[in-house]
Amino acid sequence: MVLLSGGVDSATTAAIAREHGFAIFALSFDYGQRHAVELGAAARVAAHLGVARHVLQRIDLRAFGGSALTDAIDVPKPGLVGERPPEIPITYVPARNTIFLAFALAYAESVGACDLFIGVSAVDYSGYPDCRPAFIDAFERLARLATRAGVEGADIRIHAPLIHLSKAETIREGLRLGVDYSLTHSCYDPTTAGAACGLCESCVLRKRGFAEAGVPDPTTYA
């Protein structure tokens, strides 16, 4: 069970799960993002990796508000102003990974899967509370208490194989596993044609990752 956004991290995570010999059940979300470009990327990555099944779950995080990724708030452009992002970025979506993992747990229990993979990194996203090892550990503990399988003794595990990797290390690992990053999408604020802005927090991290990894960045920037 892999949470697949269509970005660098989730594509790499899925490739790692595949290398471990797992059949991949992928789960993506249409959560009122400002654009659907990343859902196209998720579908391309799923096909590229040969997943067993890919489910899209529609949810409405705009009903609650509170993030530049779902509201009509300008996406910050640290690449433009050269600033460090705030401690907890305004692109943080309240409880997003909790919701994503909750659905992944439901999907996993329905298909009899015990291994859930999520591509969070505490290195590059230290500002997001739900990207830290303590959060992952707490969710794993919850998952074992929350489900029929867990109660019956199944060894439910939340795998976060990138949690201690930088973006550059993630990219090197993905390339080793044959991931085609030209299929992935990271930008928070792409053009209508799907080109990356090159300036938002996510683009800046991605660019720096490819640069530090010393490999060409296959992204089309506006």
Next chain:
Amino acid sequence: MVLLSGGVDSATTAAIAREHGFAIFALSFDYGQRHAVELGAAARVAAHLGVARHVLQRIDLRAFGGSALTDAIDVPKPGLVGERPPEIPITYVPARNTIFLAFALAYAESVGACDLFIGVSAVDYSGYPDCRPAFIDAFERLARLATRAGVEGADIRIHAPLIHLSKAETIREGLRLGVDYSLTHSCYDPTTAGAACGLCESCVLRKRGFAEAGVPDPTTYA
């Protein structure tokens, strides 16, 4: 922040939250239930209790399968066959309360609420893993790690005021607080006109609750 299904337990829970002096933000789900009667009940109960805001979140648990409440599986009728339900009922929806609480947490963080109320009972629903105190405690721990508010030291609490109450005790508490149970709905398998079947697990529990509480049951049974 109150999870409001429109049944006896969530209506009572909301009334308890109100008595504690909280303004109520209510959250209901359209999760591919077999009927929408309970959503009507949730709206009636919300109006009856004077909630500050009532949000309906649409999600699709049918995408994953695995429960008589969301699939084309016959709802079991213990009232018909006089049987005890199985240890974990097939009406169990995988990870449902995890998903519900995850959304409640997102909603709570968006409006600055720290107190989440859920009407689970470990007495009448001991077969559901996600109705037990250990699950509630684990989610509370997760919630403090998962959110900006929690990281910043907010005292996020998951309240489950009915967890040690029987249905009869819940009903007595609700009546003391002025809950009009004629507005609530419990049946898993109502008629098209909205009458309760009287035979499913939920109807059987409800009937027995009113009988044990020694008060008239205002439900219309088919």
